[in-house]
Amino acid sequence: MKIGIDFFKEDRKKIWILLPLLALLVVPYIVGDEPYLLHVFIIVFVYIALGQSWNLVSGYAGQLCFATHIFFTYGAYTSLMLLLRIDLTPWVGLFVGMPISAGIAYLLGSRLFHLKGRYFAVATIAFAEIMRLVFLNWRFVGAAYGLSVPLKGPSLYYVIWTSKVPYFYIFLALAIISTLIVYVVDRSKAGMYFRSIKQDENGAQHKGIDTSYFKLLAFMISAAMAAAVGTFYAQYVLYIDPRTLMDLLISAKIVMIVLFGSIGTVYGPVLGAAILIPLGEYMRIKLGGGSQGWDYVLYGLIILLIVYYRPQGVYIMIKNQIESIRRRTKNVLKMSRN
Amino acid sequence: MDSAYVLQALINGIMIGGVYALIAVGLSIVWGVMGIVNFAHGDWLMLSAYFSWIFYMYAGLDPLISLPLVVAIFILFGFANYKFIMKRFIDAPIVISIVATFSISLIMRFGAFIIFKPDYRLIKDHVLEGVYRFGEFQVSRAKFATFLIMIAALLLLFSFLKYTKTGKAIRATAQDRDVAKSLGVNVDRIFLITWGIGLACVAVAGTMISTFFYVFPMMGISFLLLAFASVALGGFGSVHGAVFGGIVIGIVQQLGGALVYPAFKDVFVFVIFILMLMFKPKGLFGKY
Secondary structure (H helix, E strand, O other), X not given: OOOOOOHHHHXXXXXXXXXXXXXXXXXXXXXXXXXXXXXXXXXXXXXXXXXHHHHHHHHHOOOOXXXXXXXXXXXXXXXXXXXXXXXOOHHXXXXXXXXXXXXXXXXXXXXXXXXXXHHXXXXXXXXXXXXXHHHHHOHHHOHHHOXXXXXXXXXXXXXXXXXXXXXXXXXXXXXXXXXXXXXXXXXXXXXXXXXXXXXXXXXXXXXXXXXXXXXXXXXXXXHHHHHHHHHHHHHHHOEEOHHHHOOHHHHHHHHHHHHHHOOOOOOXXXXXXHHHHHHHHHHHHXXXXXXXXXXXXXXXXXXXXXXXXXXXXXXXXXXXXXXXXXXXXXXXXXXXXX | OOHHHHHHHHHHHHHHHHHHHHHHHHHHHHHHHHXXXXXXXXXXXXHXXXXXXXXXXXXXXXXXXXXXXXXXXXXXXXXXXXXXXXXHHOOOOHXXXXXXXXXXXXXXXXXXXXXXXXXXXXXXXXXXXXXXXXXXXXXXXXXXXXXXXXXXXXXXXXXXXXXXXXXXXXXXXXXXXXXXXXXXXXXXXXXXXXXXXXHHHHHHHHHHHOOOOOEOOOHHHHHHHHHXXXXXXXXXXXXXXXXXXXXXXXXHHHHHHHHOOHHHHHHHHHHHHHHHHHHOOOOOOOOO
16 A cells, blocks of 8 residues: 655645644743643643544544543553553553554454444444443452552653653644644545545445455554553553543543544644633633533533534634635636736 | 342342333434434433422422423423434434534533532432332332333333324334335424434433432433443344343343442443344344
8 A cells, every 4th residue: 555655745835734833842931830731732632642543443434433532541551550560661561552452443343343333333332331340340450449650750761750841742742643644544545445435335345445454454543543642641640540531521522522623634633622622621710610510511512513503523614714715816816817 | 149139139130121121212212213323312311310309309299290291391302302403413424413412411411510510319208218028029119110100101102103103104214214205204203203202211211210319410321321232232223122122231230240240230231232233233123
């Protein structure tokens, strides 16, 4: 399979996308010592990366998965267990967690990918619930008590720092890498196959596409991506437990973020996370104090309005708008020339 | 382990299974007729339980008396839910309709969280307080009454689906929407009625649950997942399959909890759920 090397050529015009990235690089210097703001940025990056992971399997390959948070948890637990038991650095644990997660995605996918749309969706929910209950009762991984990161360091080896700035760059890198993966897939032949599976699975099969192979591929890449985020997330929050990490609401939030941004596009999850997460955090501060449900109510309302009026999402909406303006100005220019 | 213990668990399972069956029927009929997975189903259940609690707290009505009231309100809710929201998502891609119902679920769940606070509410001193004793077995009166009301509600629903014209039209629409339309069935009206039926089922279940279970904002999700399991077992879209599935799920849950390991009682349920999907996705009575 040829991964489009010439994608830089066709996107040279889109070089402006690098500008916000450069701006992000200096954010810690501008924000300085404002841990909460950095935290919001970090959560945005986490959800961008998780959103891209989900986007790959559900947005591109069209297999509606509600178990992204489980793969995320696998990554977190694997690297942290290795760190606790054999003092292995999370940088290596990362590359243990990703194959484990991808392997379980393979096992799950190979058993479940014969299911159509909503059947697959509810099957992943059943899987997620089983995993949550197992982790809640599994003594070896701390059961309901969860696991705490040993406070050694601060050092690169243990991925522990007292400041949030290094985490900021790590999660920024994760968000960029996952977006790049989706970007490359989007322009590769595999991406085309994914989309054809999403549109018409039988048709794709008749055209000679190995649909089960490509569905599994998307699922495994997606699971590995989520696991990578999980590894660093554990190091960042210093404490993980099944109740908070394996909550179905996390997957729901991912789904809503991607859908808000535009499902099946490269920049949709970025846009969705960048808008929705700060909005939710803002609501929490403004209406905080006991009533911590406001951010979810707001999410629910926004997403309901989006799927009701603009189910294609904000990114495509903006893109269409810009295109129509461009077309109009072009016409005006042509007319004035005549 | 004596047989009485096992039998008691079995009785508990059948009793609680009746509740799951009723919830699952509402879920299954909406799935079967419209192809919509209603993720807000559990939260409608929560809301109906809160209605029963409100009637009890502020009007002094016993859940048994407020039951028809709550059901009537929920039929209207079902109509409104279809008319103003879900109508738009009938032919939408699955991801869109799932996310739509999920956002309704979030609004209801966390709305209840804000309005009613996360406290666990309990209806005390209602008519059904206490237990029935049969020899060495005992059944809570509330659960027993729930079971009887469940049977009555299901008989009503089955005869409605079987003998009335509207019921036949609903079944026809579930079988093949386009053919039903071509035969002069007003599909839009059928969808409206189906949502009414779906929420009426859940209202009966929710009101009855409030007589023996805590009412709290997050109660929906666990019942929703059990209802999913029941529907997967009985067959997606099949009404009598959902009833059978619900009771089996109740028995599996209670027996598994009593005999193997209490904390794992739901694991058995979800394992059945996922195995069913793996090997027999249409369930025992459903169509795929």
